[in-house]
Amino acid sequence: MDDTWGWAIGGVFTTRMALGHGIDRDVLTAGCRRGVIRSLGRGLYGVGPAxxxxxxxxxxxxxxxxxxxxxxxxxxxxxxxxxxxxxxxxxxxxxxxxxxxxxxxxxxxxxxxxxxxxxxxxxxxxxxxxxxxxxxxxxxxxxxxxxxxxxxxxxxxxxxxxxxxxxxxxxxxxxxxxxxxxxxxxxxCDDRSESVGESRLRLVLVAAGLAVTPQVQVRDAGGALVGRVDLAVDGTNVLVEFDGLVKYRDGGPEALVREKRREDRLRELGYVVVRITWQDLRHPDRVVAAVRRAVAISRRHAA
Known part of the structure; x- marks a missing residue:
């Protein structure tokens, strides 16, 4: 931090504080022009890069x-x-x-x-x-x-x-x-949603009249846990996963392989899995259409 502004509190200060330290408005203007301070609003300043x-x-x-x-x-x-x-x-x-x-x-x-x-x-x-x-x-x-x-x-x-x-x-x-x-x-609101993306996805589906349950545990015929999924469409074999990519980024290639095996196992059990990304959420109508298609496929398979 430039020593001129060392008295700033937590990297911010006001015009009144500057005047109290003998720094006039011309100096403030010059500091903003040089980029050593930034105007945050009338009479409010931040020190250093944004x-x-x-x-x-x-x-x-x-x-x-x-x-x-x-x-x-x-x-x-x-x-x-x-x-x-x-x-x-x-x-x-x-x-x-x-x-x-x-x-x-x-x-x-x-x-x-x-x-x-x-x-x-x-x-x-x-x-x-x-x-x-x-x-x-x-x-x-x-x-x-x-x-x-x-x-x-x-x-x-x-x-x-x-x-x-x-x-x-x-x-x-x-x-x-x-x-x-x-x-x-x-x-x-629902305390079972575990991320902003999951909450937004749930709201999109509910608004479209699709009843869903968050964080559902899927087990095989022997009772072994296959996986916990973000959303299950009630009364169907459709599972909807929000793919925020964080788990893959943090877990590396091994996380991606584990997720692929998990999804393969879910499909083997007869589930239809729909993956939704942040990009998809920009087009809610497409999200709803994809889930409705999956529901139709699930029902045809069950017939």
Whole structure:
């Protein structure tokens, strides 16, 4: 870090802090031009190269905003990220804060809402934030049921929240004009989904009217476990696997060979296996069509 900015806190600072260290606005402008600091929003700066991911950049923005507003707490998507929960489908270019204001305010890099006296505040590495229960429901209200489900699945699976608590928080927000989005989220979330991709895949199939069960154990005639599959289409021999490729990357060629043998064994037992990738999820209609074709094949074989 350039010694000029060594007083920055966690690599971020505000204009007010700079002025307090004798650094005027012309120096700030020159620093941005040279690339040694970056503007994160009006009056907010980061030191050094930009963070690599949208999530890391959002966390940096949140830290700077909390320096600007010491009376604020992170909320919604910003609180979820601070708690280490997935934020798929949420806009990360702006943060969401709550502080003592009379009405919602929008500023460069943030949306600021009034404090919610019913929300529990916790400490995170990023700063004070509303609890995961409150933040998940807020995300569903702000961004829709599907977005809320993806995060709720992860939080439930990790034991971070309880389903009853999500229902109670949704009931507390009964007067919100988009509360039905949160209600839908509580009815669709499932702690058995083990990744963002699996949650999204399940939602695509359920929306198409396909009943599915997550994380099903498949056993052979002797009762030996052949494998645990991501989703089984209820009432059929169709299994749907989300292929995120992480297990192959981490496990190397051996993992790929094991997965091939496992799938061969499932097919030998009469199952029809459909593999879905991240790319496939960009085209939900194609995903549904592929699973419906598999169901038709399964039924023909059973006839």
């Amino acid at each position: 963070a690599a991911s949208p999530e890391a950049r959002h966390a940096e923005l949140c830290r700077a905003l909390l320096l600007e507003y010491p009376d604020a707490v992170l909320a919604g998507r910003s609180a979820l990220l601070a708690s280490g929960l997935p934020v798929w489908g949420m806009p990360l270019s702006t943060a969401l804060l709550r502080r003592p204001v009379d009405r919602q305010v929008t500023r460069s890099g943030a949306r600021i809402r009034a404090l919610d006296p019913g929300a529990t505040v916790i400490d995170t590495q990023t700063g004070p934030a509303t609890s995961p229960v409150h933040a998940i429901v807020q995300a569903a209200l702000d961004h829709g049921a599907a977005v809320g489900v993806v995060t709720a699945d992860a939080a439930l699976g990790r034991g971070v929240v309880a389903h009853d608590a999500l229902v109670a928080e949704t009931s507390r927000r009964a007067g919100h004009r988009r509360v039905q989005q949160a209600v839908a989220m509580t009815s669709l």
